Structure formats: structure tokens, C-alpha cells
Amino acid sequence: MVGQAVTTRGVVTAVYATGGLNGYHVQTPGTGGELDPGAHDASEAIVVHSPDTVGTVRPGQHVEVTGAVVEYHGQTRISVRADGLRVLDEPAEAVKPAVVGCPAEEAEREDLEGMLLDPAGEFVITDNYDLNRYGEIGLAAGTTPLVQPTAVGAPGSPEAAAQAAENEARGVLLDDGATTDYGNVANAAIPLPYLSRETPMRIGAPVDFVAPVVLSYSFDAWRLQPT
Incomplete structure (x- = not known):
């Protein structure tokens, strides 16, 4: 799908308006919560890279984004211009952090990429x-x-x-x-x-997570980004 124009809707879960990332995460409404990584076979979130719109969104908003699919240092994301964002008035069910441990398999991590997580375990x-x-x-x-x-x-x-x-x-x-x-x-x-x-x-x-994180991949490494 790289290079194709796509349109998708979702709930904003994390916004990175400063520091250089210039983007936000969007996830399917109502997803997350308790799930089994072994049975979960596709991510329900996407990274939006958009210097033009990142300053206008906030977590919890229901949005529609249109842009081109790109790969950047191993991360799949949608590149959205100023006219590619629409904040929706219609309500959307909140996203719940997925309660999961650290997946050991690469495929299981890919199936959670971009999603809001509440890391379980030590x-x-x-x-x-x-x-x-x-x-x-x-x-x-x-x-x-x-x-x-x-x-x-x-x-x-x-x-x-x-x-x-x-x-x-x-x-x-x-x-x-x-x-x-x-x-x-x-x-x-x-x-x-x-x-x-x-x-x-x-x-x-020991590490104690006091807030949800999002799972991302870039520069050859899996990362937990703060929200």
C-alpha cells in the first residue's frame, strides 16, 4: 500500500506536537482492553505524520484523515497535509489501553503496532x-x-x-x-x-508504568512512547 492514498477514521490516542515527531496516533473506536496477542492478528491503529495538523488535534477526538501511505525507518504511517484532517462531530466509543505483556514474537508486536497499551507484567x-x-x-x-x-x-x-x-x-x-x-x-x-x-x-x-503508552517501531527498534 506504500504510495497509495487512503482515508481512515479513528480516535486520537497520543499527540506529539513538539520534539520532532510531528504526528499522532489514531485507533479504531472501542478497541483495546483485555486481549490475547497470540489471537490478535492485526493492528487497529496507525501513525499519522502531519506537521500541518498535529497542533490542532488532541487525544480523544474522533477524526478522519486522508493521505499517502509511507514507510519511514521501518514505520508505516499516513502522511497527511493541512486539508487531509477532518474532526468529526459524531461520537465514537473510547479506545481502551490493551492490557498485554511484552510480546516475544516479532509478528505479535507488529499486530499491536501503533496501539495504546497498558503493559502487563514486570x-x-x-x-x-x-x-x-x-x-x-x-x-x-x-x-x-x-x-x-x-x-x-x-x-x-x-x-x-x-x-x-x-x-x-x-x-x-x-x-x-x-x-x-x-x-x-x-x-x-x-x-x-x-x-x-x-x-x-x-x-x-523495576519499572512502574503510571500511564498508557503506544507501541511504535522506528530506527530498527520497538519503542514504547508516552501519552
């Missing part, structure tokens, strides 16, 4: 290296951080391959809903996301 911090650069924190589903594959076996060994597969199944990034480079001197005055004296973001620390 997560811990496994990587904070890019927190002070791109506002990203590596998370691992479960109670233990991920392990470097070569810490359990020689490069190319079955043990290292098995650990790499486990890391793929358990790992996901917590992003900050922006593309800001905090390492750039021009952004030095912008506070880092998530980090504070009360939340030092140490490796192995």
Missing part, C-alpha cells in the same frame, strides 16, 4: 546509555536485565545465539516521544526525561 531497566543523548531507556520484560550474548558463549556459539534471541524477545525501548538530541549544546537546557533524584534510572531497577 519490567526492569536494562540499558540507560542513550538516556542522556536521545531520551531512551532500554527495558527488559521480567525481573532481570538482558545479558550480552558473548558473556554466556563465544561469538557464533549456540549459547550466544540463544541469548541474543532471548534479548530480542524481552527487550523494548522506553522512548520520550521526541527526536531531541540532548547531547547537542543547543538543547543543554532541556531537562532529560524520566531522570530525577527520586528516579535515578539504575540498571536492574
